[in-house]
Amino acid sequence: MNKGINISNLSIGYQKKTLIEAINVDSNLCQFISIIGRNGEGKSTLIKTLTSLIEPIKGDISVAGKLLFKLSEAEKSKLISVVLTNKISIHNINVFDFVAYGRYPYTNWLGIKTNNDKTIISEAISLCNINHLTTKLYTELSDGERQKVNIARAIAQDTPIIVLDEPTAHLDLVNKIEVFKLLKLLVEKHQKTIIISTHQIELALQLSNTVWLINQQKVISATPNELIKNGEIDKLFANTDVIFNPATNSFTVK
C-alpha cells in the first residue's frame, strides 16, 4: 500500500445490483485523474462511492494511508470536497455566500468566519475568475458560470482531494477547456488531487496524468499514453461507428 489512493477489492452498485466487482486501483496523490467509460458503465457510481454518497458493497478505499469508510464526516469533509452535476436549488444566496459555504468544516455552528476564512474564499473566487459574479444570485447563473462557482466552493473547502462528476456537462467548448485547464492548474500549482468523471475523452487524454478507464465491468488505471498504445481506448468503442485515431488522439465517425 502506498500513501496515495488505494482502492482494494471494491465492489460498487445499488442494493442487490452489483455494477462492478473487485476494483483494484492504486494512484498517487497530486494527480489529475479522469474516469472515462461509456454511458451506464458506473462512473457516477464510483464517484458517489468515493465520496461516501453511497456505501460500497464490499472492499476498501484508503487515502494517504487512512481508510476512507472509517473516517468521521468531519474528517472526510477536510479530506475530500465534491462537485456534483445536479442543479442545487438554493434561493436568495449570492455567489460570494455560496462559495463561503465551502468553509463549513472549519467554522462553528454559528458559521462565523475569520479573516483567514474570508481570504481563502476570495482566493478561490479569483482562481476561478468569477470576481465579476460575486453579487449575482446563484440561481441566476448560466451553466458555465455555475460550474465555476461550484468549483470555487470546493476550492474554498481547502481539501487535498476534489472529486467532480462530469464537471463539463452542458458547457460549450471554450468553457469545457477553461474548466479542464483550471483543474490542471489546481494539480500543478496547488498540489490538489483532482478526480473527475467525464465524456470528454480527448481532453482527458490530453490533460490527465492518470485515467481510470471503465469498460465492461472492469476498471483499468494507466497513463493516457499507455491506454492509447495498448489499444484500450480503441476497445472502448469496439463495434460502434466511432474510431479512435492514435496519430491525432481524436475520434472520427466511420
Ligand SMILES: Nc1ncnc2c1ncn2[C@@H]1O[C@H](COP(=O)(O)OP(=O)(O)OP(=O)(O)O)[C@@H](O)[C@H]1O
Ligand atoms: N440510484 C440508483 N439505483 C439503482 N441503479 C442505479 C442508480 N443510479 C444509477 N443506477 C444504474 O447504475 C448503472 C450505472 O450508472 P452510472 O450513473 O454510475 O453510470 P455512468 O457511467 O455515470 O453513466 P453516464 O455516462 O450515462 O452518466 C446504470 O445502469 C444506472 O441505471
